Amino acid sequence: MPKLIPIPYLGRLYQVEYAMEAISHAGTVIGVLSKDGIVLAAERQATSNLLEQSLDNEKIYEMNDNVVAGVAGHAADANILINQSRAIAQRYLLKYNSPMPVEQLVRRLCDMKQGYTQYGGLRPFGVSFLCAGWDTTFGFQLYQSDPAGNYSSWKAACIGENFSNAQSILKQEYKDEEAEAGAVGAQMTMDDALKLTCQVLSKTIDTAKLSSKKLEFATITLKAGKPAIHVYTAAEIDEVLTKYESVIKPTDSQ
Amino acid sequence: MPKLIPIPYLGRLYQVEYAMEAISHAGTVIGVLSKDGIVLAAERQATSNLLEQSLDNEKIYEMNDNVVAGVAGHAADANILINQSRAIAQRYLLKYNSPMPVEQLVRRLCDMKQGYTQYGGLRPFGVSFLCAGWDTTFGFQLYQSDPAGNYSSWKAACIGENFSNAQSILKQEYKDEEAEAGAVGAQMTMDDALKLTCQVLSKTIDTAKLSSKKLEFATITLKAGKPAIHVYTAAEIDEVLTKYESVIKPTDSQ
Amino acid sequence: MPKLIPIPYLGRLYQVEYAMEAISHAGTVIGVLSKDGIVLAAERQATSNLLEQSLDNEKIYEMNDNVVAGVAGHAADANILINQSRAIAQRYLLKYNSPMPVEQLVRRLCDMKQGYTQYGGLRPFGVSFLCAGWDTTFGFQLYQSDPAGNYSSWKAACIGENFSNAQSILKQEYKDEEAEAGAVGAQMTMDDALKLTCQVLSKTIDTAKLSSKKLEFATITLKAGKPAIHVYTAAEIDEVLTKYESVIKPTDSQ
Amino acid sequence: MPKLIPIPYLGRLYQVEYAMEAISHAGTVIGVLSKDGIVLAAERQATSNLLEQSLDNEKIYEMNDNVVAGVAGHAADANILINQSRAIAQRYLLKYNSPMPVEQLVRRLCDMKQGYTQYGGLRPFGVSFLCAGWDTTFGFQLYQSDPAGNYSSWKAACIGENFSNAQSILKQEYKDEEAEAGAVGAQMTMDDALKLTCQVLSKTIDTAKLSSKKLEFATITLKAGKPAIHVYTAAEIDEVLTKYESVIKPTDSQ
Amino acid sequence: MPKLIPIPYLGRLYQVEYAMEAISHAGTVIGVLSKDGIVLAAERQATSNLLEQSLDNEKIYEMNDNVVAGVAGHAADANILINQSRAIAQRYLLKYNSPMPVEQLVRRLCDMKQGYTQYGGLRPFGVSFLCAGWDTTFGFQLYQSDPAGNYSSWKAACIGENFSNAQSILKQEYKDEEAEAGAVGAQMTMDDALKLTCQVLSKTIDTAKLSSKKLEFATITLKAGKPAIHVYTAAEIDEVLTKYESVIKPTDSQ
């Protein structure tokens, strides 16, 4: 994300910075782009035996058939924006009979956010998004947006608590052979991406042992030429964590 | 409920926290999910011989044929939201000729709440809800919502005065064999749920003797494949209290 | 009335508490439910030979054929609400060709009040009501509402100056054989109710001698199966006061 | 007028009290009800040879064929309310083909006033009225209204500067044989009323000699069964003052 | 003008007083009623050789065929009100095919002013008017209005700088034989009125020598039974000043 310039506006924009601050206490969300899909992973901050985990998707939402989003921040605000985004994507589908391009949806989402920073008598939406999507023009894309309505496109990104920590691990470990040449797409496989995600999670989440209780996972891949979103069950998450135990272990020694 | 992040917004969101504070002085409401229904119990703070108890449902309201809600907070605010929710549920029924799914109704209710936290010149609704409902897709569900418009799904939950106390008892005593595996549904029977509810009430309500004067009870179960809401009469409440006297007694020794 | 929780909202709700404070200086209004009707009595604070008493109903208004209300607080605010309530009740009659149920009318009245506590740029209505009514479903009912829009159902209630004093006398003296069992309806006769009202008035109104100058009386009873509202003339009030002189006398010795 | 309770609302209602204060510096208006009519008299504060007295009705206005009003306070505000009231009365006449009942008109006037005390961004109308009228139901009636929108019915009343002084003289001197019994109507004749008015004026207006320069007079009586409003010319006022010189004289010795 | 009561409203009405203060620094406008017409005279504060005097009517405007007005205060505000008044008068003419009565037009003008003192988010119009007009009912009339929307009818009046000074000279010198008896109309001729106007101007305008550079003059008289407004040219003004040199001279000795 472009460095947020400390803009000394009177009134409104302070609120954006407060919102940013609040998001920096929300559960971490990580997105990693690979050549055949995108991995989204999110940390749940609320964990209780009493929570009905199977129903309660606190952090990851489908926005459209080709877009899945991870959110950090104020859940009620996120609901409003997700509802709106879903409606926008559906209206596009109805009108053009083709799925809405990813950036276009992200842009509409961000324009809504921007409006709430500019008009009096409103507070900005206190929520950041990582949107993972696929369209025929640009393939897999990973966008990050902030409460001010700025967005940018990433190969691997992170929002929420410890995001700067996670970002620096991602920078070190992300493998992108063509990165220097500026070509589109990464050279990691989905397996690499899942492994990297687990590695980052294990170093940023403050817990003795990573488990499906504290995590949500989703992927978007291509199946038969169509984007397929998969939100992991608790069992699947534990399976992934077991598979990449090797990269998770080192946390203990940290 | 997810831990409320102390969001340092200027203006509006402080009001949400004030509303939360107010709710923490309202009469306790407890909800317990069992495999064949849900128990809701609420503490009445206003008790007077002169109150016409049979007419005065202070805490528990039917929202729809398949949803019953317990409220904590500002009663006049609750009335507005319940009226709206009822109308929403009825419009859904009229349009789709099938009862509104529980989460969808809760979400609409929460979106109304969220709006009042974001626009200037309004104060947030000062009320939390425990919504117990049933639909064909997810069976029995228990949702909790706060004044900010956040909601989450629970197996057993508590709002109002002493809610953290009640929450910790629920955690200890709630029996859920499959909880670890993350499966939907609890393994308690309705009898277990009623018993647990009485136990929690006896430890959280500050009174010499629990009686129908200070309590409201409601259940939602399935009768002939259809959800049936039952709001207990004073006599029925006293009957329940007598039945589970054993778990209530220990309060005295506390 | 449920204990008003000192809600620390910024701005609006303080106004509700100020309104409550103001009401506590307004003339007392007492309502007593009996098995065959309801008595309403109100204290006039403004007494002057020059006031045209026969025209000036300061405290008690008919709201509908089946509802009569006593008000405490800001008279001009009360006028607005009474006008609205009358119109609502008439529209109901026109639409359903049956009188509006009492609680439904009270609820509509309270929803209007609630709206004025939630939106900016408005002040809450500075008035409390005691509404005495009858409908076929619940028989005689006595509701009390406050400026915040809360209401509750009572067997005997009091608003205005000295209301806590009056409330405690009512608690002591009110005879309700079935109160413990929570059944609807009281066991007092209208005569008992009138007597109790006089007794309470004599102890709460700060005057040497109760007279029709300082009082308004109204009853709602059933006549030929229909609710009949009777607002007492000065002569009738004095007659009542004479009849129950025995219970009034003790005031002097207080 | 009912004692104005010092309501501690934040914001708006202070404005009402400020308006009341302002009215207490406006020229006195006195109204006296007799068995065959009502006398209105008003003090002009602005007296200058250069004022075109014959055109300049500063204090007394006809509101309808059956209602005449005296005003104390902000003249421009009064104009707005009088215009509105006239239109309301005319619309009523057009619709029902019978003159608008007096209290109904007063109530509409007061509802307008009340609205300006409740909504933000407005100031209350800074004006009190004494409305003298006649209708077939209640005969002659004298209403007083304040800036908050409260009104009450009087046998003799006074607004403006020295109003408490005037009010106490009225109380002493007003003859109303049936006052105790609470019957409608006073026992004074119009002559008695004019005399009493002069007496009160002479004691409340701070001037060496009462004259038509400082006064406005109007009466409403019945002529051939229809209400007749008469606004006195300067000559007629002086004639009245001469006629009742005897009760005016004592002022000097005060 | 009636003495402005120092009304202690919060907010808006201070603004009226500020506007009044501002008007007391504006160029003086004088109006004198005679039995066959009205003289208006105004002081120009801005005098420069470079001003295009023939086009620049700073102080006196025709409002309608039968009304001419002198203004003191904020010129841009005056333009708005004059435009509106002209449109109102023309609409009246169109509708009733007879010129609008003078007081009716003044009242409409004042109602516009009043509105700007009562609603939030507006400032009052910072302008006073002297309106000289003629209609068939009341003949020649001279009205004065202030920023609050109050107006009154005068035989001779003055607004702007030194208005109290001018007013007292007018009081002394104005000849009105029937003033005592309160009859309509003055006994001065137009010549008397012009002379009196010059006399007052010479004593209130702070200049070595009165000249057409600093003055505007207008008259309204009857010509062939119709009102005729005449705005004086510079030459005509100087002619008038020469004619009444005798009453102007004394200024020097003041």
Next chain:
Amino acid sequence: MPKLIPIPYLGRLYQVEYAMEAISHAGTVIGVLSKDGIVLAAERQATSNLLEQSLDNEKIYEMNDNVVAGVAGHAADANILINQSRAIAQRYLLKYNSPMPVEQLVRRLCDMKQGYTQYGGLRPFGVSFLCAGWDTTFGFQLYQSDPAGNYSSWKAACIGENFSNAQSILKQEYKDEEAEAGAVGAQMTMDDALKLTCQVLSKTIDTAKLSSKKLEFATITLKAGKPAIHVYTAAEIDEVLTKYESVIKPTDSQ
């Protein structure tokens, strides 16, 4: 311009004075009326080799075929007003098939400005205009308007930085034989006007040497009975400056 009275309004009108202050730092604009046309000249404050001078009319705009305006103040505000004025003039032309009279256009422009000083939530337009125009009724006219919406008609006027300085030179040097008699029109020729303009510019603009880089020039004259506006190119400006070098020289010795 009439002396701006320091009006002590709360709120809005301070803003007008601030706008006036800002204008007094803007580049000077001078207008000189001659018997056969008007000269407008303006100082550019921004001078850079990199500015595309041929496209960048910073100070002088055509408003209509018969009106050209010079602006001092906030350029973005001026754009809005000029756009509006052009549209107004075109609508007039369309409706009446004759060019809009100059004062009428100026008045509409000023009414727009006035509105922004009276309504809350707006700031006044921070711009003054010198409008030079011609119409068949009044011939050549030069109007000046300020941010408050006041305007006046001048023979020679000046706005912006050093305006009082320029105004006093104009007063001294302006030749107007008939000025005393108040007749319309000046006796200068266009050549005189251009010369005078150069003279004033040389004494008010703070620069070593006047050049087309720092100046804009425009004239309005009659060609074949129709108004012709000519905006000077850089070459033409330099030509004029060379022609009147004699009156410019003295600046150096100042």
Next chain:
Amino acid sequence: MPKLIPIPYLGRLYQVEYAMEAISHAGTVIGVLSKDGIVLAAERQATSNLLEQSLDNEKIYEMNDNVVAGVAGHAADANILINQSRAIAQRYLLKYNSPMPVEQLVRRLCDMKQGYTQYGGLRPFGVSFLCAGWDTTFGFQLYQSDPAGNYSSWKAACIGENFSNAQSILKQEYKDEEAEAGAVGAQMTMDDALKLTCQVLSKTIDTAKLSSKKLEFATITLKAGKPAIHVYTAAEIDEVLTKYESVIKPTDSQ
């Protein structure tokens, strides 16, 4: 850009200055006009290996077929204005079937900006633009606009961080043979312009080595008589940087 006068408005215009301040920390954007086209170059402040550079145009946007813009400031605000500008240009095309003239589009963009500085409850758009375009009337044009809505036409201009530095280099190095004569168009070729751009970038961007990672480039030229916009790929940028290495080198020795 014309020197921004420090306008002391209360409230709104401070916000414009804050916005200006914020822009002075945004990445530099440079525009250079040559005789056969315009070069735009922009500095990216956010550089990360993880950014998907090929999708993320942070600084340069096509506005229309004949206009390309570089932005400095708040990205979310820029998006709104670019969306609007694109729609405006398309509507023009649809209506007139010819591309919108460049200045007309810039003016519409600036009018939108101006509106946000004048109305309450809004904050100004925090973004400046360099718009490079071509139309048949004026050929190639380069406009700069600020948050207040001011714009001006330039041969070479710069916005963002270090803009005054860059501006002074541009002034020194820009070759414009006819500049003195004020003719339209510059005498540089596109090659000269690219070289100059590189030279300025190397002296204003604070980096060890200029690379495509930190830069965006775009040109607008004529191809077959039609405007052609070309946004450079990373490879093309590096190619340009290599080509003009000679003018870039000196930075090191600075």
